[in-house]
Amino acid sequence: MKEFEMINRYLAIDSGNRKDVIKGVGDDCALLKVPRGQRLAVSMDTLIADVHFIADSNAADIAHKAVAVNLSDLAACGAEPAWITLSISMPEFNEEWLASFNKGLKRIVEFFGIQIIGGDTCRGPLSITIQAHGFVPEAVFNTRSGAQVGELVCVTGPLGDAALGLMAAKNELVVPPSIASQLLKKYYTPYPRIAAGIALRGRATSGIDISDGLLADVSHISGQSEVGVLLNWEDIPLSDAAKSIDDEEIVMKAALSGGDDYELCFTVRESELEATRLALETVGTECFPVGRVTGKAGVRLMYNKEELELEHMGYQHF
Amino acid sequence: MKEFEMINRYLAIDSGNRKDVIKGVGDDCALLKVPRGQRLAVSMDTLIADVHFIADSNAADIAHKAVAVNLSDLAACGAEPAWITLSISMPEFNEEWLASFNKGLKRIVEFFGIQIIGGDTCRGPLSITIQAHGFVPEAVFNTRSGAQVGELVCVTGPLGDAALGLMAAKNELVVPPSIASQLLKKYYTPYPRIAAGIALRGRATSGIDISDGLLADVSHISGQSEVGVLLNWEDIPLSDAAKSIDDEEIVMKAALSGGDDYELCFTVRESELEATRLALETVGTECFPVGRVTGKAGVRLMYNKEELELEHMGYQHF
Numbered sequence: 001m002k003e004f005e006m007i008n009r010y011l012a013i014d015s016g017n018r019k020d021v022i023k024g025v026g027d028d029c030a031l032l033k034v035p036r037g038q039r040l041a042v043s044m045d046t047l048i049a050d051v052h053f054i055a056d057s058n059a060a061d062i063a064h065k066a067v068a069v070n071l072s073d074l075a076a077c078g079a080e081p082a083w084i085t086l087s088i089s090m091p092e093f094n095e096e097w098l099a100s101f102n103k104g105l106k107r108i109v110e111f112f113g114i115q116i117i118g119g120d121t122c123r124g125p126l127s128i129t130i131q132a133h134g135f136v137p138e139a140v141f142n143t144r145s146g147a148q149v150g151e152l153v154c155v156t157g158p159l160g161d162a163a164l165g166l167m168a169a170k171n172e173l174v175v176p177p178s179i180a181s182q183l184l185k186k187y188y189t190p191y192p193r194i195a196a197g198i199a200l201r202g203r204a205t206s207g208i209d210i211s212d213g214l215l216a217d218v219s220h221i222s223g224q225s226e227v228g229v230l231l232n233w234e235d236i237p238l239s240d241a242a243k244s245i246d247d248e249e250i251v252m253k254a255a256l257s258g259g260d261d262y263e264l265c266f267t268v269r270e271s272e273l274e275a276t277r278l279a280l281e282t283v284g285t286e287c288f289p290v291g292r293v294t295g296k297a298g299v300r301l302m303y304n305k306e307e308l309e310l311e312h313m314g315y316q317h318f
Numbered sequence: 319m320k321e322f323e324m325i326n327r328y329l330a331i332d333s334g335n336r337k338d339v340i341k342g343v344g345d346d347c348a349l350l351k352v353p354r355g356q357r358l359a360v361s362m363d364t365l366i367a368d369v370h371f372i373a374d375s376n377a378a379d380i381a382h383k384a385v386a387v388n389l390s391d392l393a394a395c396g397a398e399p400a401w402i403t404l405s406i407s408m409p410e411f412n413e414e415w416l417a418s419f420n421k422g423l424k425r426i427v428e429f430f431g432i433q434i435i436g437g438d439t440c441r442g443p444l445s446i447t448i449q450a451h452g453f454v455p456e457a458v459f460n461t462r463s464g465a466q467v468g469e470l471v472c473v474t475g476p477l478g479d480a481a482l483g484l485m486a487a488k489n490e491l492v493v494p495p496s497i498a499s500q501l502l503k504k505y506y507t508p509y510p511r512i513a514a515g516i517a518l519r520g521r522a523t524s525g526i527d528i529s530d531g532l533l534a535d536v537s538h539i540s541g542q543s544e545v546g547v548l549l550n551w552e553d554i555p556l557s558d559a560a561k562s563i564d565d566e567e568i569v570m571k572a573a574l575s576g577g578d579d580y581e582l583c584f585t586v587r588e589s590e591l592e593a594t595r596l597a598l599e600t601v602g603t604e605c606f607p608v609g610r611v612t613g614k615a616g617v618r619l620m621y622n623k624e625e626l627e628l629e630h631m632g633y634q635h636f
Contacts, residue, residue: 022456028391029452030360032359039350041349041350042347042403044405044437046447087363087447120364123366125442125445127442129438144345
């Protein structure tokens with residue numbers, strides 16, 4: 001068997017047999033059916049070795065993360081994932097690496113019931129581009145631009161773990177091994193909040209996934225909604241692992257500006273908070289109000305009863 | 319303005335205002351409407367600097383080619399292009415390069431009436447991944463697997479120019495400057511056969527675009543249709559520029575195994591040939607029968623009245 005065919009075998013996982021895939025991998029194009037009444041939501045992200053993931057980390061985790069990051073964009077919009085395309089460039093043919101990559105890919109694809117419908121393979125520096133495709137009725141598509149003054153800003157889970165895990169992996173933070181492994185799990189294998197995104201349909205007035213850090217991502221909501229946001233540091237949820245770290249400055253920086261958490265951030269009318277909390281609870285997700293939408297432009301933070309004006313502190317691509 | 323915003327400005331061309339784009343660039347996902355009765359055809363290709371294009375060539379041409387290559391897959395299936403997503407990684411921020419890239423991108427996007435609906439930008443080795451999205455009624459989606467014994471194998475235009483142009487650019491082939499520039503034009507700025515693909519709907523029994531070389535691509539038809547193909551060297555169309563080159567071996571290799579021509583190769587019943595020729599003529603495309611579908615597996619070539627068995631001679635990704 002040729003190397004090229006082997007790579008295709010590893011990537012074109014035959015796990016899916018979705019009825020909306022008329023023709024999947026193997027022709028010039030895939031042919032797909034978007035169900036009646038649904039709109040197509042798509043998002044594309046590229047992950048580059050040693051920019052977005054650690055090149056020599058577990059290939060199964062790299063596959064997981066590449067898919068998760070893309071599905072997370074669907075979650076932010078309330079879309080239900082259906083298909084992905086995957087283009088991978090690799091410096092060399094490495095069967096062991098591919099087998100591991102395949103394992104991680106298969107696991108997350110099966111977990112979310114999605115199907116790989118095409119892609120590309122070539123030789124080059126390690127990078128992975130994925131496009132995720134999902135369905136959502138037009139009326140409940142969640143954007144960044146619907147936040148209104150007075151609404152609550154909420155997140156779906158603890159923040160900062162992924163960034164702290166990355167610091168631990170780089171030996172920039174010394175923590176006990178059990179803590180490090182808890183934190184790193186969030187960095188390597190995040191689970192996008194798909195069910196939460198769907199539960200928020202028609203409830204959230206705006207939404208985004210936290211990929212670049214809370215401040216950076218909430219600033220997209222505030223910018224595109226033309227409102228301000230006042231966050232309360234005391235309300236930002238932290239995991240027990242993060243709470244066990246003594247250095248508050250490091251934890252704060254990770255929780256506010258660390259990327260890779262892939263929780264959702266959304267706004268909701270205060271009168272809808274309890275209903276929203278219940279809707280999220282039914283899909284096993286908590287709801288943490290962390291601030292409020294204000295009329296004063298920009299993102300600010302209440303810390304020790306002081307209001308701090310904040311620069312964008314999130315991840316910048318350039 | 320931040321570099322990141324500038325890059326987005328260069329890439330998120332506001333040329334399109336398609337009604338099927340409910341939400342384009344600027345949110346976590348694009349939101350799209352596939353017209354009733356149509357299916358969605360998608361294809362994703364990655365182009366890596368100095369693998370798929372010459373890194374220091376004109377950025378406008380790089381943009382053109384990256385889009386053209388992807389649209390060509392839609393053409394092969396008879397789909398009508400609608401949207402593209404584009405992910406680009408660049409080693410550095412270079413405004414002049416981006417302005418040129420933007421120019422080429424804008425030109426081809428406007429030419430085909432398509433819209434850029436999203437993508438990603440990051441720092442890294444120069445590479446471009448594009449996903450093309452198009453529409454096609456399910457019944458006329460053209461695959462590689464429908465060829466039947468006795469049918470004719472046809473192509474839509476002269477072959478080998480792009481490969482000969484690339485050789486000229488690399489100084490592996492010495493030709494007069496006017497010839498070199500004609501050949502190179504086909505290499506740098508191919509125009510995918512979109513209108514021909516649509517004209518072939520319901521007529522071609524199988525189809526593929528010639529990206530990896532005629533032999534390699536026709537072998538996908540023969541393999542997936544479980545038939546053989548016998549090509550006639552004398553019937554392979556060559557441009558005047560290619561004909562002006564004395565070395566037949568070089569021309570033959572380029573025409574049969576050179577990639578990047580982006581003509582279509584398709585099969586058609588002999589009784590349909592004239593109707594097909596007329597249908598292609600109305601969209602300004604010629605129809606060249608170059609061989610026949612046979613019952614003997616594999617791809618063979620009639621050359622000087624001898625039948626040659628051929629190895630796959632096309633481009634291999636690895």
